[in-house]
Amino acid sequence: MERKISSKKYLIAFVLTLLVFGGGVILGFTLDDVRLEDSKQLALKEKVNLRSIQLQQQYIDSGQADCKTLNKVLEENINQLARKMETVQEYDKNSVFNQEEFDLQLQDYFLTEIQFLLTSEEIDQKCSRDSVKVVYFYDENNQDTQGDILAYLKKKFGPRLLVFSFDSTFQHEPMIPILLSSHKVTEYPSLVVNGKTYSGHQPVKKLMGTICDEFEKMDDVVEECVAFEKVN
């Protein structure tokens, strides 16, 4: 007995399924372009701000630029840059069609971050140190909670704690290995706190103590450190 096969229905169902999932793919493709454009705009803003700070820094000696204001602007921009980088890294992870372009964007961001780091060190030489700088080297493929600890401490200390994060596995930018070498970093995660390298995972208590010591060296009384010392 010959039984019916509803081939026409199977074909229509297949086409409809393709349309549904294809719609998602096309939307993803379109959004990738929008995200790329967005990250370019964000990068442009940061570069413009960086140039402005670099130029203002030239006028510190002549007294026409104010250290306190400049430090505040620098801190704001570095914090903003960190947030924007997180956004771009997320775009990069989810991108399917524009992976190369996003990698270029990330490379650009890392370079901008390095320039901010160098600029902040130059400003520290001309002005009294106003914040604690932590350079954080991590391995993207290694699940670690160091980033969570830094994010937590950032919430505690606010804009006075500046964190510069670098993915040590990011192959596209030669400056990262140079940074690693200059700070003698061999394992991940590693932290460089105001120039001093700490290898391996740093627990929250120890890191908080390190950061508080740095604030103390700046003769700065920070509320969180006072509370921390009371408890410990």
Place this chain on the structure above:
Amino acid sequence: MLVLFSSKEEELRGVHDKKLEHFPMFTAIVPAYNEEESIRGTLTSLAELEYPLEKKEIIVVNDGSHDGTQKIVEDFIAAHPEQNITLINQENSGKGRALNVALEIAKGEFFACLDADSFVSKEALQVMLPLFYTDEKVAAVCPLLKVKRPKNILQKVQWYEYIINMFYRSLNARIDCVHVTPGPFSMYKTAIIRKIGGYDETTITEDLEIAIRMQKFHYRILQTFETSVETVTPQNWKALFRQRVRWYKGSIDNAIVYRKLAFNKKYGDFGMLRMPTMVFSGVIAVVLAGTLIFELFKALRQWFSSLVAVNFDIMTLIKTFTINFNILSLPFSKMLIASTLFCISIIIMVMSFRNVRERITNYGKTWMAMFTYIFIYSIFMSTVWMYIAFMFVSRKKNFWM
């Protein structure tokens, strides 16, 4: 869904307007194992079937019950001497064996099995029997199956599930793809069932196995919604878990036994569509369940590690909590696909309720039941499939609920 828009399926509508022109002999078989709570109601519903008494017989097979089932049946027989009821007591041998024992003595040209926790509507025979005469290849007719008056949220969830499943059954029936003739009052042409060898006594899902066998021999199984059977469903998660493990493991076991039907053009849509989906749905369920559980576990572990890393200083995290919302970061393509599938699910749900002429708010507990059905039931079913995968891997023995 595409099946809905085909025209051929209207043919059954005219049949339901016809009355039975003659009354063939009919046998109702009630296999019972420890059913003292519900068997009286089951027998009452059979006794009240609108059908000439002399053309109807009821065979109860007491499958080694050790509660009051036997006594209740004997009392019922004594109280209803006008009904033609036979009680067979046997050692516990399983439902398949019980049905075959009854089939050996059944006089009916047609028979139906009614589980002892189910209750049939009076007009069932008047509605279902004419369908056998639409085509000589019709071997079975199934009624609308509903959950009997859901008492708690879990039963209400199953009430939703049965209604939606009935919709899928109606679609499958339209393309001769019915793969199970449920225990509650599926009706069969006795000669055909005897011809194909009766029930399989080794399987844990004899209703599914016999349906696939009927399909294998190119018989047709029809589905009607003009008469209903109500069945009692598990009241707690543990009982439901055992029931579903039996059902789905049974479907996989039988899909493997009848694997030659899969992708076999000889069996039409049943071979090309239904049989493969029986296996793939299980595989997809296990993969999805595994992925969901793994991702949940990963997320929980990460979240917990983060809290440990900051010495559980939740107060600081709460005080400094900010929402950094970037609309471009949303996974729009996944959201589009998910929302499309969700809309299709809503359409299916609406059509399912229309199909059986029920309202979603019947029996109360609507919101809690919907929430449970959408968010918790799927996780529960995932654990059922994971357990079935474990049974396969560990070669654990099948069990009967």
